[in-house]
Amino acid sequence: MKKFDTVIIGGGIGGLMAAYRLRQKSPDMTIIVTERGNELNRRVCPASKNNTCVHCKVCSITSGFAGAGAFSDGKFNLGTAYGGTLGEELGDDVANLYINEVDKILVEYCTSGVPKVYESNDELRLKCIQNNLRLLDMNVKHLGTDNNYVTMQNLINAIRESGTELCSFYDCEKIEKSGDGYVAYYTNGEAIECKNVIIATGRSGANFVSSFCRANDVKMRSNHIDIGVRVEMKDIIWREFSSKIYEPKILYKTKTFEDRCRMFCFNQGGLVSAENNHGIITANGHSYAQPEKKTDNCNFAILSSIRFTEPFNQPTEYAENISRLANMIGKNNVLVQRFGDLIRGRRTNEHRLSQNTVIPTLKATAGDISLVLPHRILTNIIETIYALDKVAPGTANDDTLLYGCESKYYSIRPEFMNKNFELIDNVYIIGDGSGICRGLSQSGAMGIYVADCIAQK
Numbered sequence: 001m002k003k004f005d006t007v008i009i010g011g012g013i014g015g016l017m018a019a020y021r022l023r024q025k026s027p028d029m030t031i032i033v034t035e036r037g038n039e040l041n042r043r044v045c046p047a048s049k050n051n052t053c054v055h056c057k058v059c060s061i062t063s064g065f066a067g068a069g070a071f072s073d074g075k076f077n078l079g080t081a082y083g084g085t086l087g088e089e090l091g092d093d094v095a096n097l098y099i100n101e102v103d104k105i106l107v108e109y110c111t112s113g114v115p116k117v118y119e120s121n122d123e124l125r126l127k128c129i130q131n132n133l134r135l136l137d138m139n140v141k142h143l144g145t146d147n148n149y150v151t152m153q154n155l156i157n158a159i160r161e162s163g164t165e166l167c168s169f170y171d172c173e174k175i176e177k178s179g180d181g182y183v184a185y186y187t188n189g190e191a192i193e194c195k196n197v198i199i200a201t202g203r204s205g206a207n208f209v210s211s212f213c214r215a216n217d218v219k220m221r222s223n224h225i226d227i228g229v230r231v232e233m234k235d236i237i238w239r240e241f242s243s244k245i246y247e248p249k250i251l252y253k254t255k256t257f258e259d260r261c262r263m264f265c266f267n268q269g270g271l272v273s274a275e276n277n278h279g280i281i282t283a284n285g286h287s288y289a290q291p292e293k294k295t296d297n298c299n300f301a302i303l304s305s306i307r308f309t310e311p312f313n314q315p316t317e318y319a320e321n322i323s324r325l326a327n328m329i330g331k332n333n334v335l336v337q338r339f340g341d342l343i344r345g346r347r348t349n350e351h352r353l354s355q356n357t358v359i360p361t362l363k364a365t366a367g368d369i370s371l372v373l374p375h376r377i378l379t380n381i382i383e384t385i386y387a388l389d390k391v392a393p394g395t396a397n398d399d400t401l402l403y404g405c406e407s408k409y410y411s412i413r414p415e416f417m418n419k420n421f422e423l424i425d426n427v428y429i430i431g432d433g434s435g436i437c438r439g440l441s442q443s444g445a446m447g448i449y450v451a452d453c454i455a456q457k
């Protein structure tokens with residue numbers, strides 16, 4: 001059986017940053033990063049050829065070295081205003097310190113250009129306030145999909161060259177106590193003995209985290225879920241915002257239900273993408289930094305937040321079932337509907353879609369999202385689109401496209417033993433899988449923070 005001091009499960013930004021920092025702080029430590037998916041340079045999504053998801057067993061978009069962020073737009077939040085609650089856990093000063101550390105490391109390995117930093121903007125914030133919208137504002141660094149990829153590949157190479165082992169196609173099924181340490185068991189038949197475990201399995205590892213917590217009596221808090229649609233329209237409609245702050249993130253309290261709806265994950269000149277989460281196909285989006293790869297469109301998510309109360313405690317399953325319904329109607333694909341058709345109570349069909357002025361960047365199934373989304377969620381989304389139309393006229397155009405569904409689950413939030421994010425002795429959890437982070441900067445920061453805790457022990 002292989003033996004290491006520290007096993008890191010998951011090779012996304014959280015796991016990689018933890019590995020990088022542990023090597024710096026504990027040069028003699030033996031470290032292995034085990035990843036369910038493929039090497040970064042072998043991660044190929046078949047949908048890139050024909051824009052249709054073919055349901056791979058392990059999704060190359062969300063799994064593999066560099067994690068869910070590998071093909072992302074590489075928007076790096078330089079603060080704690082959104083993208084997770086690490087600021088609440090550690091205090092903003094400490095969290096920001098660690099976010100800056102991640103940024104420094106990424107700058108070191110970003111060899112393909114200097115990313116642009118977009119600063120917050122008072123004028124736009126005021127315009128939003130005057131229309132009952134709240135613009136979430138902080139400085140954001142934009143790497144772009146291509147620079148982000150190069151940076152992550154350079155970082156992975158550096159970690160490997162430093163003596164840390166990185167293994168792909170190591171899907172961890174369980175961790176068991178053994179003597180003073182643990183054994184991690186993998187579906188490929190391998191087992192690794194170790195002292196410390198860092199669980200860095202991201203959103204795609206939610207089931208792994210919950211079964212670990214159940215097996216070890218770690219309490220889990222039920223978080224909220226966000227569910228809604230990916231919205232696509234002509235890029236020019238949001239250019240006033242995107243040229244000044246790059247990524248508008250806007251909150252709206254809906255009139256009918258007084259629910260919180262948010263517009264976020266904005267991609268200027270971007271593409272809508274499909275993502276396979278354990279066989280459920282959902283919408284997402286990204287964009288390239290290179291001008292020649294830009295489209296005429298922009299896209300963003302509008303998600304309605306739902307926090308369930310007693311006795312219901314399966315928010316993830318709820319969101320998955322809604323997405324499954326969209327896949328059922330869409331014949332194993334995401335649905336797309338024109339906003340004008342939705343408002344008129346009719347489905348979008350191929351003919352109407354072919355006449356649309358906004359050309360879809362994802363081959364989704366033309367249909368009717370009102371047959372999928374519950375009334376409350378749909379009402380929230382429609383109201384939010386009209387509210388956004390006041391600050392970016394054209395958002396509520398008939399030809400605006402809505403792709404359903406998109407959802408973000410943060411439902412598993414284990415209770416930690418201490419401020420080191422330890423679940424049980426020497427087993428730590430970081431990144432999106434901890435229920436705390438929702439972005440690259442905080443996931444990376446949590447990885448470095450936990451590495452420091454281990455190194456100081």
Ligand SMILES: Cc1cc2nc3c(=O)[nH]c(=O)nc-3n(C[C@H](O)[C@H](O)[C@H](O)COP(=O)(O)OP(=O)(O)OC[C@H]3O[C@@H](n4cnc5c(N)ncnc54)[C@H](O)[C@@H]3O)c2cc1C
Pocket residue numbers: 009010011012013014015034035036037062063064065066067068069070071072073074075076077083170171172173200201202203204205208275284285286430431432433437438439440441443444
């Ligand atoms: C399309 C897309 C675009 C995004 N764009 C941005 C953006 O621009 N800016 C931003 O800040 N955030 C963005 N995000 C979110 C960001 O990617 C995540 O917040 C971040 O990747 C979380 O890092 P992580 O290391 O915690 O988890 P992940 O990056 O999800 O990595 C976890 C890894 O663990 C592996 N894994 C899971 N279970 C197991 C197991 N049992 N055994 C072994 N390995 C396992 C997975 O395969 C995965 O590679 C985007 C996400 C997506 C999907």
